[in-house]
Amino acid sequence: MRIGEAVVMGSEGLDALLTTLIELGYETRGPVVRDGAIMPGPVREVADLPVGTHDVQAPGRYGLEQSDDDTVFAWAVGPGSWKAEFFPPSQELWHSTVDGESVTTTTPDLDMPPLAIVGARPCELAALAVLDRVLLDGAFPDPRYAARRDGTFLVTAECGSPAATCFCTSMGTGPGADSGFDLALTELNDDDGHRFVVRIGSDRGAEVLAAVPVSEVTAADLAARDRVLSSSGDLIDRRLETRGLADLLARNLEHPRWDEVADRCLACGNCTLVCPTCFCSDVSDTTDLTGDVHRQRTWASCFDLDHSHLHGGPVRSSTSSRYRQWLTHKLSTWWDQFDTSGCVGCGRCIAWCPVGIDLTEEAAAIRETDGAVRSLSTAPGRAR
Amino acid sequence: MTPIPHRIVSRRAETGDVTTLSLVPASGRPLGFVPGQFNMLTAYGVGEVAISVSSSPREVGPLQHTVRDVGPVTRALCRASTGDVIGVRGPFGTPWAVDAAPTSTGDTVVVAGGIGIAPLRGAIDDLVHRPDTDGGRVFIVAGARQPEQIIFAGDLEAWERAGAVVAVTVDLGSPGWLGHVGLVTSVFDAIAFEPAESSALVCGPEIMMRLTARALVGRGVDPERIRVALERNMQCGVGWCGHCQLGPFLLCRDGPVLPYAGAVSHLLSERER
Amino acid sequence: MTTPVAQLVASHPLLEGLPGDAVAQVAGCARNVAFAPGELLLGEGDPADTLFLVRRGLVAIEIHAPNRGSIVVETVSAGGVVGWSWLFPPYHWQFDARAVGPVGAIAMDAACLRAKADADDALGHQLMARLAAVLLERLQATRIRLLDLYGTNSGHPGEDQRARVD
Numbered sequence: 001m002r003i004g005e006a007v008v009m010g011s012e013g014l015d016a017l018l019t020t021l022i023e024l025g026y027e028t029r030g031p032v033v034r035d036g037a038i039m040p041g042p043v044r045e046v047a048d049l050p051v052g053t054h055d056v057q058a059p060g061r062y063g064l065e066q067s068d069d070d071t072v073f074a075w076a077v078g079p080g081s082w083k084a085e086f087f088p089p090s091q092e093l094w095h096s097t098v099d100g101e102s103v104t105t106t107t108p109d110l111d112m113p114p115l116a117i118v119g120a121r122p123c124e125l126a127a128l129a130v131l132d133r134v135l136l137d138g139a140f141p142d143p144r145y146a147a148r149r150d151g152t153f154l155v156t157a158e159c160g161s162p163a164a165t166c167f168c169t170s171m172g173t174g175p176g177a178d179s180g181f182d183l184a185l186t187e188l189n190d191d192d193g194h195r196f197v198v199r200i201g202s203d204r205g206a207e208v209l210a211a212v213p214v215s216e217v218t219a220a221d222l223a224a225r226d227r228v229l230s231s232s233g234d235l236i237d238r239r240l241e242t243r244g245l246a247d248l249l250a251r252n253l254e255h256p257r258w259d260e261v262a263d264r265c266l267a268c269g270n271c272t273l274v275c276p277t278c279f280c281s282d283v284s285d286t287t288d289l290t291g292d293v294h295r296q297r298t299w300a301s302c303f304d305l306d307h308s309h310l311h312g313g314p315v316r317s318s319t320s321s322r323y324r325q326w327l328t329h330k331l332s333t334w335w336d337q338f339d340t341s342g343c344v345g346c347g348r349c350i351a352w353c354p355v356g357i358d359l360t361e362e363a364a365a366i367r368e369t370d371g372a373v374r375s376l377s378t379a380p381g382r383a384r
Numbered sequence: 385m386t387p388i389p390h391r392i393v394s395r396r397a398e399t400g401d402v403t404t405l406s407l408v409p410a411s412g413r414p415l416g417f418v419p420g421q422f423n424m425l426t427a428y429g430v431g432e433v434a435i436s437v438s439s440s441p442r443e444v445g446p447l448q449h450t451v452r453d454v455g456p457v458t459r460a461l462c463r464a465s466t467g468d469v470i471g472v473r474g475p476f477g478t479p480w481a482v483d484a485a486p487t488s489t490g491d492t493v494v495v496a497g498g499i500g501i502a503p504l505r506g507a508i509d510d511l512v513h514r515p516d517t518d519g520g521r522v523f524i525v526a527g528a529r530q531p532e533q534i535i536f537a538g539d540l541e542a543w544e545r546a547g548a549v550v551a552v553t554v555d556l557g558s559p560g561w562l563g564h565v566g567l568v569t570s571v572f573d574a575i576a577f578e579p580a581e582s583s584a585l586v587c588g589p590e591i592m593m594r595l596t597a598r599a600l601v602g603r604g605v606d607p608e609r610i611r612v613a614l615e616r617n618m619q620c621g622v623g624w625c626g627h628c629q630l631g632p633f634l635l636c637r638d639g640p641v642l643p644y645a646g647a648v649s650h651l652l653s654e655r656e657r
Numbered sequence: 658m659t660t661p662v663a664q665l666v667a668s669h670p671l672l673e674g675l676p677g678d679a680v681a682q683v684a685g686c687a688r689n690v691a692f693a694p695g696e697l698l699l700g701e702g703d704p705a706d707t708l709f710l711v712r713r714g715l716v717a718i719e720i721h722a723p724n725r726g727s728i729v730v731e732t733v734s735a736g737g738v739v740g741w742s743w744l745f746p747p748y749h750w751q752f753d754a755r756a757v758g759p760v761g762a763i764a765m766d767a768a769c770l771r772a773k774a775d776a777d778d779a780l781g782h783q784l785m786a787r788l789a790a791v792l793l794e795r796l797q798a799t800r801i802r803l804l805d806l807y808g809t810n811s812g813h814p815g816e817d818q819r820a821r822v823d
Contacts, residue, residue: 093385103469337629591806
């Protein structure tokens with residue numbers, strides 16, 4: 001078996017794949033049902049995966065439904081992205097013992113077992129590629145991220161059940177996966193039975209798959225896969241027009257829409273927490289009772305007032321300003337900074353926004369009235 | 385991300401709230417830097433701040449940082465004693481790159497406001513002692529609140545002796561002050577630089593940089609040859625934390641020194657809401 | 658060698674580029690003057706009768722207070738203009754203007770200037786426009802100084818961005 005080739009495995013094959021990865025020493029993680037949502041978690045067998053679970057999503061809405069069918073990946077995305085595996089919500093960067101003129105600094109042990117993720121969506125692979133650019137490919141790679149990312153075995157589950165909030169087709173990140181995986185699964189559950197088309201994306205993927213019972217892929221299997229992906233694509237009706245989008249937003253910084261969306265936005269930061277690419281962090285020092293100093297890095301949100309704090313006060317004091325920062329960064333200046341979009345179209349920020357703000361709608365509204373400028377007479381002093 | 389412990393070998397009070405710390409590594413080789421770059425300084429147990437290097441590459445000796453006491457971390461740094469150990473990470477960010485000045489025949493105008501002279505000190509020292517200037521002169525305009533708050537007064541005199549044209553202006557004169565009183569831009573007429581061939585380095589409060597850059601452009605200086613040092617909240621220095629974003633820039637990575645032309649001139653005019 | 662006053666007038670930034678006949682007209686109001694260090698160019702409350710075009714040196718605009726002595730509010734250097742109160746009644750100086758060091762200036766008789774401007778609309782407009790440009794620059798600079806940019810709450814490079822308790 002070689003890169004680019006496809007085979008078929010039954011659902012027992014998925015169990016065998018997990019077992020093989022565990023035997024090879026991988027820490028195996030995948031989607032699990034936890035706290036009423038599909039979240040990243042430890043996965044040792046198919047039964048750990050969200051079998052028969054479906055998600056229902058809409059702006060400001062997320063819920064799970066359970067059915068009797070045995071499909072494993074018939075859901076879209078949950079609130080917990082794979083970001084947290086590599087860039088934890090909170091991590092200690094170092095701690096130091098300061099004794100007079102002597103400072104002893106200890107950094108955390110970055111020796112972790114290799115990670116295998118089974119069931120990441122194509123849009124999530126795209127998100128990891130975006131995060132790689134930010135935290136890995138710059139002049140100062142993040143060691144914790146690099147250590148965790150190094151040798152990660154990625155099994156993607158192509159998307160047959162997009163949610164109403166999804167727009168990966170606009171961002172070119174789904175519903176199928178082109179690259180960035182070791183193995184790509186397409187779940188088929190039709191008259192020919194429950195099975196997975198497995199495509200090989202790396203030599204390591206081929207090696208791992210060698211220990212898994214598979215059979216030759218048939219033309220019917222491949223046609224069925226095509227049907228799944230094309231019907232999936234057809235189901236996705238949310239659109240984000242990306243043509244000229246970065247420039248559109250860059251030239252509409254004074255658009256009245258920023259103030260309008262700020263009337264609804266709670267500045268809660270949910271969108272940044274569920275976003276698989278948002279990477280901002282705070283760095284803070286604490287001292288424990290022994291006098292040791294701990295430096296902590298925690299997820300931060302550009303919706304926090306303190307995020308832009310400069311001596312004298314925050315630079316972005318209004319919600320309007322902070323929403324503008326978030327959206328223009330995601331869809332416009334991310335290109336300047338990292339030569340890619342910061343958005344992969346997973347739709348999490350739409351579903352998990354308490355008031356259902358939809359970035360595709362905001363971008364479309366600005367496009368529709370490109371060049372509109374807010375009235376300066378009402379602008380100053382509109383504290384939000 | 386781990387600070388290197390440095391010992392404070394001397395400290396000098398520049399003004400009431402500004403202190404220069406001279407640092408040597410507790411062990412190992414001293415950190416290098418290019419003027420304009422900054423280090424992240426850790427007051428152990430208090431926190432970390434981004435502070436520009438204020439020593440000159442020409443000086444053989446400890447690394448210097450000039451810190452203004454404005455918050456818990458800077459206060460801890462300013463109050464630290466000789467012999468105390470602080471952490472240093474860096475250097476980070478873009479330099480003034482005086483060597484790469486588009487023209488060495490033209491004049492260089494350095495405009496510093498308040499503690500904005502600290503990140504410029506090494507660059508000025510380089511410029512003033514540049515061996516081969518082909519006739520390009522150095523003009524230094526330094527603004528301060530009051531005569532007592534002029535930072536590096538001794539350096540300004542030394543640079544003047546070395547051939548630079550130095551104009552210091554204050555917002556508020558005090559008895560015995562015989563120099564300029566007014567905005568930095570108000571002394572441009574008094575110093576006879578040749579705008580068309582000039583390069584400019586500007587550092588100070590953002591409003592001051594914005595107005596200074598506009599005034600220089602208004603006099604005919606090419607915006608491409610004006611560099612400004614921008615500042616936003618910086619928590620990592622290495623492009624991870626996202627706090628220092630200004631439009632397309634991550635200032636710790638793409639800045640702090642940037643050309644005024646293009647994006648920066650727009651961004652400085654762009655209002656946050 | 659003495660430089661004719663008209664040439665001095667024409668080379669001062671305020672009047673630079675003024676047509677030759679206009680220069681000739683205003684030069685009729687001008688004389689070349691010099692001040693020793695500490696000497697007053699004009700004094701608060703005195704009749705405002707002169708426009709000074711500074712050619713050399715530094716002039717301090719001052720106001721005095723009983724407990725603080727003379728407070729310098731602004732300095733004007735070579736190329737600058739001193740004296741505005743002659744423009745409008747009641748024609749009394751509002752501030753002192755003192756030579757910080759040796760100062761060379763062109764003193765323009767105010768009544769003479771006003772008369773020429775009144776007699777020749779085009780010249781009057783030219784003069785007023787040029788004076789207004791200087792006034793605007795001064796007004797804007799003054800506004801910026803009101804911000805106290807180098808004060809304690811202004812934000813500078815090298816400062817503590819996470820200061821929240823000060």
